[in-house]
Amino acid sequence: MIIRAMKDDTGGQILLAVLLAAVLLVPILSLAVPDSSPLHLSTYTVTLLGKYLCYALLAVAVDLVWGYLGILSLGHGAFFALGGYAMGMYLMRQIGDRGVYGDPVLPDFMVFLDWKELPWFWQGFDMFWFAALMALLAPGVLAYLFGYLAFRSRVTGVYLSIITQALTYALMLAFFRNEMGFGGNNGLTDFKDLLGFDLQSDATRAGLFVASALALGLGYLACRIIVTSRLGRVTVAIRDAESRTRFIGYRVEQIKAAIFTFSAMLAGLAGALYVPQVGIINPSEFSPINSIEIVIWVAVGGRATLYGAAVGALMVNYGKSLFTAVFPDAWLFALGGLFVLVTLLLPRGLTGLLRQRSAG
Amino acid sequence: MSSSRHGTRGNAPILAKLLLFLTCLTLTTGLSAETLEATLAQLAERSFKVKLEAVESIATSEDGRALSILEALAAGELYTWKGVPRVVIGRKSGRTMHLLDPLTGQALGEGRAKKIILNNAMRVALRGAIAARTLSSPDPAARLGAAREMLGDTSPAATKALATQLEREQDAEVRAAITLALAIARLGAQEADTRLAAVTALEASLYPEARNALLPLAEADPDPAVKAAATKTLEDIDQLLAWNARAETLFFGLSLGSVLVLAAIGLAITFGVMGVINMAHGELIMLGAYTTYLVQSALPGWIDYSLVLAIPAAFIVSGLFGIAIERTVIRFLYGRPLETLLATFGISLILQQLVRTFISAQNVVVQNPSWMSGSWQINPALALTYNRLYILIFALLVFAALLVILRRTALGLEVRAVSQNRAMARAMGVRSERVDALTFGLGAGIAGVAGVALSQLTNVGPNMGQAYIIDSFMVVVFGGVGNLWGTLVGGMTLGIANKVMEPWAGAVLAKILVLIFIILFIQKRPRGLFPQRGRAAEG
The missing domain is CATH 1.25.40 (Serine Threonine Protein Phosphatase 5, Tetratricopeptide repeat)
Incomplete structure (x- = not known):
């Protein structure tokens, strides 16, 4: 199945090969090579790379629904943040009595708000498996409910984009409220350790990098298996002629809801891996702007290729790091220009350009 | 001395009035001069109780000069003359203290004096006594x-x-x-x-x-009769107050609704009529607000008029930006709404950064003209602020103007023709490209005009556009795409719904609930409150 999925996917093969090389090399370069060597990777770089990989996974998730299902979701930033919050809650509980107020159970912000006991929705987050499950289930269930309602009512195209954006915006406003019990404005931070490993140590960072790379690789494979399967062909049919597919007899709503839910869970997974690496999750992750930015990563890389989405995410974010360091003011000009130029001149993205070259 | 400096600051006009008053009074010094003088001396005592008695006795005195003395005391101008057991009016100039006789207004030369200190009971008594005396003033x-x-x-x-x-x-x-x-x-x-x-x-x-x-x-x-009457009156008053509170909520709702309508109505044209997803719409509003700021900065002495001037200026600035955006980007993307969304989002980022780079990354101060401040006091429990009232009226005017343009002008006819059937309109000789540019320019210009109004209500900064873009889309989608009346009704409904929920839900939760309501509403009626009918609606 895997072999069939990857057979005609040169870009994907290269991507997976690079990921495999990174999984093997990065920990060695970071941990075994001495600091003085030019080949040594600093913890900062490892974390940055790990962060990019999470973004790449998120972009692959968006490409699955946008490229193959025709849904321009502006809600994936929210699914990503929900996964991040689930992981953040686990990390918060792991702090235990090492917080500023030293309460063994309540996180600092709850003590600060004078709460006496843990709210019901925080129960269970002291167990890793539960938090990991929630990082997938919370975005998944939300996406299923939302998708089921929207697809059943045949809300499509621009309308769907706008209501996914409304959903993201509503979630952002909700998470900003202190009463919600997710740390309000400040979000969740000051994490100490994950499964007993110190989050500040180089080895943990390298481990998180490896986990992100594996998640991206597996997520990519899973998406690839879906799009090369029979289900994938129906998905593309829905994208290109929804009514016709429905009239042939396919349950369009069900298929859309299923793919949308799977994609949201991938986004949640990316968020869960992202949070321990950056060390904070706050409501600004829900900001509608983030969701639109993800779409542009996909567009830059090349829509409906999957590997293009990953490449786009890596490139745009590398560019962002570079730009914001050198010309901080010019970054928005560059990003804005990228949006305009890619949509006008590169409808198939950079990988599309490469394919054209090699074909012609 | 520090306390006296505090007391005399800014009292020159009162003092001048007082002097005029006193000079008139010196002619009519009455019989009670001695008693008034005696009570005045009481004010020099340390005990607040004695001083309070003195205030009360001056207040009930028949003497016409009592008011001026009470006013001087309330203004902190009465002093005790050091070394001389006498109460005087003190007027400081520089480091020297000029003393005057409180009864005759005669100058007593310079000297050292100690201010008479008041406590709260005295202040309350003074306020009441001065009001009671002012009650017989000749000025209504x-x-x-x-x-x-x-x-x-x-x-x-x-x-x-x-x-x-x-x-x-x-x-x-x-x-x-x-x-x-x-x-x-x-x-x-x-x-x-x-x-x-x-x-x-x-x-x-x-x-x-x-x-x-x-x-x-x-x-x-x-007394049971009094008790019953009071209870009944109180109930009636409470009921009236409740109605006034409802009227106030309605006004706030309409006011918020007018802001939403203003923000959304330009979008109703670009999105509703042309089908273009313009994510830079909020930034066109922002440009209008910044135009107001620039017009005000250019005409610093004309704050009362520059706002009116800013309306056409903002229309032109935002309109030209809109036409430029349409000609350079959007026209290549017709029929690809999702791509338009991304490209215009890029434009919005560029416009934000332009403002940050060339004007300021911080919020700028847009002034309110004098006729926009203050409020219309309808009754003691209900006051409507002028700025919200004018903006409500302005929103309705803009709406009416737009309706007239679309329904009654040649441009409006062409716009509707192109939006309904582009090929047929072209066949009839409508230059569709020109119409596209003008329509987009019109929608953008209206956004700029909205920015002028919004600059009077909210902060003007590079991010202000983002605050409106989602709300604007919600209003247009809720009202029904392609229907101006839908935008008006939709905006007002959402505004009122928001304000009705705010008292018990809080502002943020009310907003969340409205968003959830719209998401659910779209499920039920995907084409909004007033869906477009006919062939144009298909597809």
Whole structure:
């Protein structure tokens, strides 16, 4: 199945090969090579790379629904943040009595708000498996409910984009409220350790990098298996002629809801891996702007290729790091220009350009 | 000395008036001069109790000069002369203190003096006494102010002053105010009949003082008739207050709705009529607000007029930006709405950064002209602020103007023709490209005009556009794409819904609930409140 999925996917093969090389090399370069060597990777770089990989996974998730299902979701930033919050809650509980107020159970912000006991929705987050499950289930269930309602009512195209954006915006406003019990404005931070490993140590960072790379690789494979399967062909049919597919007899709503839910869970997974690496999750992750930015990563890389989405995410974010360091003011000009130029001149993205070259 | 510096600051006009008054009075120095002088000396005592008695005795004195002395005391201008047992008016200039006689206004030369210190009981007594005396002023506005000041003052002196003035008062407004104050004062009378009459007089009064004074009577008046009457009156007042509160909520809702309509109405054209997802719409609003700022900066002395000038200026600036965006980007993307969304989002980032780079990354201060400040006091419980009122009217005017443009002008006809059937319109000789550019320019220009209005209500900064873009799309989608009336009704409905929920849900939760409501509403009616009908709606 895997072999069939990857057979005609040169870009994907290269991507997976690079990921495999990174999984093997990065920990060695970071941990075994001495600091003085030019080949040594600093913890900062490892974390940055790990962060990019999470973004790449998120972009692959968006490409699955946008490229193959025709849904321009502006809600994936929210699914990503929900996964991040689930992981953040686990990390918060792991702090235990090492917080500023030293309460063994309540996180600092709850003590600060004078709460006496843990709210019901925080129960269970002291167990890793539960938090990991929630990082997938919370975005998944939300996406299923939302998708089921929207697809059943045949809300499509621009309308769907706008209501996914409304959903993201509503979630952002909700998470900003202190009463919600997710740390309000400040979000969740000051994490100490994950499964007993110190989050500040180089080895943990390298481990998180490896986990992100594996998640991206597996997520990519899973998406690839879906799009090369029979289900994938129906998905593309829905994208290109929804009514016709429905009239042939396919349950369009069900298929859309299923793919949308799977994609949201991938986004949640990316968020869960992202949070321990950056060390904070706050409501600004829900900001509608983030969701639109993800779409542009996909567009830059090349829509409906999957590997293009990953490449786009890596490139745009590398560019962002570079730009914001050198010309901080010019970054928005560059990003804005990228949006305009890619949509006008590169409808198939950079990988599309490469394919054209090699074909012609 | 530091306390005296504090006391004399900014009192020059009062002092000048006082001097004029005193010079008039010196001619009519009456019999009670000696008694007044004696009580004045009491003010030099240390004990607040003695000083309070002195204030009360001056207040009830028949002497015409008492008011000026009370005013001087309230303004902190009365001093005790060091070394001389005498109360004087002190006026500081530089480091020296000029002293005047409080009764005659005669200059007494320079000297060292100590300010007479007041406590709260004295201040309250002074305020009441001054109001009671001002009640007989020849100026009706001063009398009205005094009567309002005396609302809730139940001292016998106040009651007496009010009753005396009521007998000779001619001005209807002042009479009403005095009657009200008197009724409140008489609620505390010994006789049940007086109280009952006072309760009846307070019927339907919306002054909070009246309600506060009725409360104890409704709870525990010894006379059952008075108690029943007070309870009934109180219930009526509460009901009236509730209606006023509802009217206020409605006004706030309409005001928020007018902001939403203003923000969304340009989008109703670009999105509704042309089908273009313009994510830079919020930034076009922002450009309009910044145009207001620039016009105000260019004409610093004309704040009252520059806002009116800013309206056409903002229309032109945002409109030209809109046409430029349409010609360079959007026209290549017709029929690909999702790509348009991304490209215009990129434009919005560029516009934000342009403003940050060339004007300021911080918010700028846009001034309110004098005619926009203040409020329209309909009754004591209901006041409508002028800025919100004008913006509500302005939003309706813009809506009407747009409706006329689309329904009654040649451009409007062409716009509708192109939006309904582009190929057929072109076949009939409509230059569709030109119409596209002008329509987009119109929508963008209206966004700029909205920015002028919004600059009067909210902060003007590079991010202000983002705050409106989602709301604007919600309004257009909720109202029904391609329908201007839908935008008006949708915006007003959402505004009112928001404000009705705000008291019990809080502002943020109310907004979340409105968003959830719209998401669910779209499921039920994907084409909004007023869906477009006919062939144009298909596809």
